[in-house]
Amino acid sequence: MLRIIAVALAAALSVALAVVAVDAAAQAYPSKPIRFVISFGAGSASDALARIAGQELEQILGQPIIVLPKPGADGALSASEVKRAPPDGYTFLFGTNSALAVVPNLQAEPPYNVLSDFTPVSFLGDNTFFIVVHPSLPVNTLAELIAYAKASPTPLNYATGNTYAFASMATFAASNGMKLEAVRYKSEPDAMTDLLSGRVQLMNGTSTAVLAHVKAGRLRALSTS
Incomplete structure (x- = not known):
């Protein structure tokens, strides 16, 4: 998380300075609040990153940064919201692979064109993923999870709060002959509620x-990627 924060702050500063330098001669910018539209709900990794960057930009630009969660449809709702917004520099998409890669490539008729409908501004960071299990599951390693899932008469249920988690777990299951059933949620905080409850x-x-939750013993981590 510290690496993500450092990247986010550096990127936020560079974006702000670039915007001010380009627009200062033409008009006062910004003259009203700026919106950061994210693809996942409050408490998600995207939400945390947007708020960290937003706090720094507020200090530099002197205008509020409003973080607007638009979860759902694998990020298509958030991207469509930004596509419809006026191209005036007051609405930004916090894009992830869900909205920018999965939707355009897996939907027959995606609601936007990533290359023509959006202008890249800056890379803010990436994230580390962990495969975690509820403590009631009697496994401590990936090898034990694979063996347990193969022996189980019914598929194990796994929660997903984003498309990377869904695709990676589906690939993991298929590659190892495991029986897993995806339970999809709009955002990770929603998924965590059901995972913690078992x-x-x-x-x-x-x-x-x-x-x-891993540090508190409420979940058990098996691997990281």
Whole structure:
């Protein structure tokens, strides 16, 4: 998480200075609040990153930064919101692979064109993922998880709060002959509620979502990527 914060702050500063330098001669910018539209809900990794960057930009630009969660449809809702916004520099998409890669490549008729509808501004950071299980699952390693899932008469349920988690776990299951059933959520905080209660048994989640629970013993981490 510290690496993500450092990258986010550096990127936020560089973006702000570039915007001020380009627009200062033409008009006062910004003259109203700026919106950061994210693809996942409050408490998600995207939400945390957007708020960290937003706090720094508020100090530099002197205008509020509003973080607007638009979860759902694998990020298509957030991207569509930004596509419809006026191209005036007051609405930014905090894009992830869900909205920028999965939707355009897996939907037959995606609601936007990544290359023509958006202008890249800056890279803010990446995330570390952990495969975690509920403590009631009697496994401590990936090898034990694979063996347990293969022997189980019914599929194990895994929660997903983003498309990377869904695709990576599906690939992991297929590659190892495991029986896993995906339970998809709009955002990781929603998925965490059911994982912590034991309604689902495992998850591939971001460090933002799972690390505190691993340290507290509420979840068990098996691997990281």
